[in-house]
Amino acid sequence: MIFYFSGTGNSYAAACFFAKKKQETVIDLAKVLSDKKFCYEIQEGESLGFVFPTYFWGLPTVVVHGLSRLQIKGKPSYVWAVITCGGGTGASDRQLKAVAKTAGLTVDGVFSLRMPDNYVPMFQAPGKEEAARILKEADRKMEEIGQAIERKEKGEKSGVPGLLLSSLMQPLYRNGRRTFKFSVDNSCIGCGQCESVCPVKAIALEGGKPVWKKERCALCMGCLNRCPAEAIQYGKKTKKHGRYVNPVYGIR
Ligand SMILES: Cc1cc2nc3c(=O)[nH]c(=O)nc-3n(C[C@H](O)[C@H](O)[C@H](O)COP(=O)(O)O)c2cc1C
Ligand code: SF4
Ligand code: SF4
Incomplete structure (x- = not known):
């Protein structure tokens, strides 16, 4: 079972990539919230995944609100997350682990995945060729991450620079959402x-x-x-x- 959130499709495409490997279902966290459908049952031996973008080196509000309300019946064999980004994810992994805890979930492995940057208020959107090049590299990285997920690896852990970046930039998200x-x-x-x-x-x-x-x-x-x-x-x-x-x- 894979929960995702996506504004411009990168995270949805990644969620579909990982879901295809084991024919898993993908569930939109925005829909979880709008339908108020928070209870899901995990089968024995099944893993649980989350795929979403980083915003201001932290979590999108939809992920915070959706994930913290989730009620997962059964124990997932492994909980993993892939955080898509235009450059880096800062300390999104730490925020994710803290939010997941409120839903009684321990995240075992977190992976970042560079994809084309959609934050056009600040950056020029990548041209067609550049976007295609970044997506090709993302395809290669997804294969790698897929294998790491199979092996139930711990993935990446942000260090002090990521933590500093996130604590500086995250307050800007609240203002930007106006x-x-x-x-x-x-x-x-x-x-x-x-x-x-x-x-x-x-x-x-x-x-x-x-x-x-x-x-x-x-x-x-x-x-x-x-x-x-x-x-x-x-x-x-x-x-x-x-x-x-x-x-x-x-x-x-
Ligand atoms: C509000 C906002 C903030 C973003 N902040 C970051 C960031 O801090 N670091 C980064 O590398 N990319 C950032 N991005 C880029 C996205 O994380 C990236 O393009 C992501 O793959 C988009 O996923 P989606 O297509 O599933 O919505 C931001 C995008 C948005 C919309
Ligand atoms: S209004 Fe905000 S949340 Fe809605 S689609 Fe536009 S940017 Fe996304
Ligand atoms: S702004 Fe106008 S043209 Fe653009 S999506 Fe909305 S209704 Fe359509």
């Missing part, structure tokens, strides 16, 4: 994609245009990167930074 920072251009075609992809239902279409109805969201960048008209902006830089969506979510 939805007044989003805006929509005239190029919006009113397709409703942003509303339907939002994992926390923060967007509603009003008069054919998206309106952010919640004060804060998960900041997954799904609405912005998956808008077919590139009509959604966040701050001043996204107009020039391009967009990124993993091919698993199809063409925008």
Whole structure:
């Protein structure tokens, strides 16, 4: 059984990769929360996995809220996590272990996986070729991680630099989640994609245009990167930074 969270498809693609190996089910943590379906049963000998992105060198709110409420019946043979990132995961492993503890789970192995960076408010989105190159390398790394999971390895453990980075950067996530920072251009075609992809239902279409109805969201960048008209902006830089969506979510 694999729980995942994904804004632009990287973590979903990775979750599917690992699920395919043993024909496991993948479960969206955003749906766990929206359906309030927190109880799951693990069969004897079955492992339990989590795949999600790092945000500000920590955990997305959906992962914190979903994981801390999970009620897992039965004892997983091994609990593992793969944290996708654009560069590094800081001390996300430590935060994950602490949150999992509140759900009575001990995480045995944590692995980081570099994938294309979707945080376009700060960085230029990778071009097609660069994204393809990073994804090819990620495929190779996933094979390695898959074997490490088979061997029930302990994976990586963050050190003091990661811890410092996370403690400095994580407070910025709460501020970044404020939805007044989003805006929509005239190029919006009113397709409703942003509303339907939002994992926390923060967007509603009003008069054919998206309106952010919640004060804060998960900041997954799904609405912005998956808008077919590139009509959604966040701050001043996204107009020039391009967009990124993993091919698993199809063409925008
Ligand atoms: C709000 C936000 C914050 C991010 N912070 C980091 C970070 O601290 N370090 C990093 O390497 N990548 C960071 N990223 C990049 C993502 O972790 C990375 O692109 C991830 O694979 C996206 O996964 P997804 O496609 O499943 O949503 C951030 C992305 C977002 C949206
Ligand atoms: S996804 Fe883009 S084009 Fe479609 S309604 Fe939202 S902002 Fe408009
Ligand atoms: S509003 Fe956009 S960035 Fe925020 S959680 Fe919803 S889809 Fe993600």
